[in-house]
Amino acid sequence: MDKIYLDHGATTPLHPEVLEAMKPYLTDLFGNPSSLHAFGREVRKGLEEAREKVAAAIGAEPREIVFTSGGTESDNLAIRGAARAGQKRGNHIITSAVEHHAVLDTCLALREEGFEVTVLPVDAHGMVSLQEVEAAITDKTILISIMLANNEVGTIQPVAEIGKMARAREIIFHTDAVQAIGNLPVNVQDLSCDLLAISAHKHYGPKGVGALYVRKGTRLKVFNFGGSQERKMRPGTENVPSIIGMGCAIELAVQGMDKKVPKIIKLRDKLLGGLLKIGHVRLNGHPTERLPGNVNVSVQYVEGESLILSLDLKGIAASSGSACTSGSLDPSHVLLAMGLDHQMAHGSLRLTLGVGNTEEEIDYVLAVVPEIVARLRSMSSVYAGQRRE
Amino acid sequence: MYTEKVMEHFSNPRNVGEIADADGVGEVGNMKCGDIMRIYIKVNEQDVIEDVKFRTFGCGAAIATSSVVTEMVRGKTIDEALAVTNRQVAEELGGLPENKMHCSNLAADALHKAIAAYRNKKDQT
Numbered sequence: 121m122d123k124i125y126l127d128h129g130a131t132t133p134l135h136p137e138v139l140e141a142m143k144p145y146l147t148d149l150f151g152n153p154s155s156l157h158a159f160g161r162e163v164r165k166g167l168e169e170a171r172e173k174v175a176a177a178i179g180a181e182p183r184e185i186v187f188t189s190g191g192t193e194s195d196n197l198a199i200r201g202a203a204r205a206g207q208k209r210g211n212h213i214i215t216s217a218v219e220h221h222a223v224l225d226t227c228l229a230l231r232e233e234g235f236e237v238t239v240l241p242v243d244a245h246g247m248v249s250l251q252e253v254e255a256a257i258t259d260k261t262i263l264i265s266i267m268l269a270n271n272e273v274g275t276i277q278p279v280a281e282i283g284k285m286a287r288a289r290e291i292i293f294h295t296d297a298v299q300a301i302g303n304l305p306v307n308v309q310d311l312s313c314d315l316l317a318i319s320a321h322k323h324y325g326p327k328g329v330g331a332l333y334v335r336k337g338t339r340l341k342v343f344n345f346g347g348s349q350e351r352k353m354r355p356g357t358e359n360v361p362s363i364i365g366m367g368c369a370i371e372l373a374v375q376g377m378d379k380k381v382p383k384i385i386k387l388r389d390k391l392l393g394g395l396l397k398i399g400h401v402r403l404n405g406h407p408t409e410r411l412p413g414n415v416n417v418s419v420q421y422v423e424g425e426s427l428i429l430s431l432d433l434k435g436i437a438a439s440s441g442s443a444c445t446s447g448s449l450d451p452s453h454v455l456l457a458m459g460l461d462h463q464m465a466h467g468s469l470r471l472t473l474g475v476g477n478t479e480e481e482i483d484y485v486l487a488v489v490p491e492i493v494a495r496l497r498s499m500s501s502v503y504a505g506q507r508r509e
Numbered sequence: 510m511y512t513e514k515v516m517e518h519f520s521n522p523r524n525v526g527e528i529a530d531a532d533g534v535g536e537v538g539n540m541k542c543g544d545i546m547r548i549y550i551k552v553n554e555q556d557v558i559e560d561v562k563f564r565t566f567g568c569g570a571a572i573a574t575s576s577v578v579t580e581m582v583r584g585k586t587i588d589e590a591l592a593v594t595n596r597q598v599a600e601e602l603g604g605l606p607e608n609k610m611h612c613s614n615l616a617a618d619a620l621h622k623a624i625a626a627y628r629n630k631k632d633q634t
Contacts, residue, residue, distance in 0.1 A: 426519070
């Protein structure tokens, strides 16, 4: 079997139509979209069409879309921008313990700068509690940031309800929707959000480009200065080819959802079922409120990086929440926040399916993983006593 | 990221297992970091390591360093084994990435702990 890619949560391949859409802007259509002449105008036209596509994909107006370099920049702009803009009204920010570092670390940096930051705990499935969000709100709260779907364990948060809560109290609500686009319906009206972050390379678009939805009337204190691109919210000559790619990708991703999602769910559930059969393997994240393509399990008695390496030797790409794969000494903060002990956190395996995966590939993975697990368990210093002779 | 030698030891680790009547057992590491290595040695009257085995919970580098350290000391004397350093373990593998060097420390430490246990046992008999 050829190489099998099961790490769509990390990044996705370019959709062929996206590549075609980008090509002219890498060759003939090279003008600066801010130029008044024909070279600039025709590129500007393409750029604004891409903006319309992104807006349409999430139920927003084109003027509410700011192009950025990706999800991380969008999250930073949203959180720092909203916090600084709201400082006169209050200084309290609410977020969750399972946010991506782009959100969590930005909030923690604001804490260093004097903001009060409440990091809400999550339950064993990685879900925040609406009651706890409500209880955390004070009259000094100016921003709530809760991600729509978790990148590690796939858990989908009750974002629409949180949005309603925030809207009723006129608190700015930001959601990181990076992993959600193309996997579940994302509509900024339904979510009642003021800020929403997306990233093209998670939905078959190019890397290095993303967008931030900024609801009309939402003030952000900007911290990058330069030209007047993106209504001065994100100055700098636009990454045109990538933005064009993003527009095309997001349109395709949303259009294809109804057909693709059920197929991916079927493969995901087959994969998960097979992995659980191995024994001493448990699912991480919510059993039903989870991303269609996300399988995250903890394989007891075994460490995650050694699992990933073994899979790689068999041509299968996956990821893990173990410390060894993150370059830090701590395993995934998401898994620890969910109450996993260190062994289970280090022993986590994340397989994220995409539109290109087939049943044959899943069957191959299921044939290969049990042997890998058995081998690593036979070597493991913590498996003694459970071995079968 | 990993050298060929590391991958070779990872794919075909030497001396995996336990020694039921070991003369010394050394365990290092902790679950917080995600590495736990245990080394067993059997030593004869000439102070030569006749048999050596390991069990490890850990990443590719952890498994490879455990494997190579047992290979390095099989048939050597206790004193020769004590002289094995973490740098030598890493060198034997053709080098380790910066953030994995601590695995070589663990392997050398586990071995030395096993030797210390053997010496303790010997002093008591």
